Structure formats: C-alpha cells, structure tokens
Amino acid sequence: MGRVVVEVMPKPEILDPQGKAVVGALPRLGFTQFTGVRQGKRFELEVDGEVTPEILEQARKAAEEVLSNPIIEDIVAVTDASADAGTAPVAQRAGLA
C-alpha cells in the first residue's frame, strides 16, 4: 500500500489565528523558546499499489485543486511516504498504538 503526504501551510502574509493562539499559549505553559508558530495541514493519501510518478503527479494536482486554497495557502511538499508507511497505520509506526 502506498502513501503520499501533502503538506499545506498558510501563506506568510496571511493572518494565522490558530498559530497566533498557540504562540500566545506556549510561554504561559513554560515554552519560552518559540518566537513564532504557523499552523497548516497535513494530508495522507492512500493508494492501493505503489506510488508511481503518475500517482505523485495526480497527488500534486489534487493538492492544488482540492486540498489547498491557492489564494491563502502554499503547498509546501508532496512526497511519497510509502517507505515510512510499510503496511502499518500511522499510530503503529509511531509506536503509540
């Protein structure tokens, strides 16, 4: 089973209220090192077979047309994450299942 990961972030000039809320909360909770936080989205797209260059191209197109709003967001990365995935779901990979 293949997996493509798509990462989307708000454009730098766009206000990011969720990130602002987090950066305001961190120092109150003892995390004083972080000067800025931006919050974006991470999608995992599963495919039945291998992630071919065609699939990756389709994922890139889906990222532009469906998974992001190009007015306010940037696509940061579209990557074949099948190697990370193996056949195990995310939680098992992270040893947390």
Next chain:
Amino acid sequence: MGRVVVEVMPKPEILDPQGKAVVGALPRLGFTQFTGVRQGKRFELEVDGEVTPEILEQARKAAEEVLSNPIIEDIVAVTDASADAGTAPVAQRAGLA
C-alpha cells in the same frame, strides 16, 4: 533562524470527517487513484537561534502537551527543518511567493 516542524495526525481508530469528505470529493473531481485520505495538522515553530537538541526536546514536549490531543491524535514527526528554511519564508522556499 531555526524552525521545527511538528506533524500530528488523527489516530487510525478515530473517525476523520475532514478526510472522509476529501476522499468522497476526489473521485467526483477526476482523482480516482486514492482509496483513503486522512487530514492532520502541521505546525512550524520558529526559534531565534539554532535548533539545538534541547529545543527539539522542548518542541517534542510542546507537541505532546499543547499541539496535539493524545486521546485522539498521534504525533507523527518532530523534525528540525532549519535546513529547508534558510532565512526565507515558506512561500519563497516553494517558489510560489
């Protein structure tokens, strides 16, 4: 300027309505290759200096305590992304600014 990226995904056993909506929309829009979609979050934490092992450890702690809900979410990755970042904002890195 350093940057730490934190990636958070809903646990596999947790219903993910946003992912479900996307996987339902994709075939209608011509993307028939994708059998499953999960939607999670991606945070960029900025620090003034370099990303030291201590900073990375603090980011890991912040990921557990502030950026994710351990009941329903897994932390997939906490990585030093300073090398990707340089001094340029995300959009410039992606060549989209």
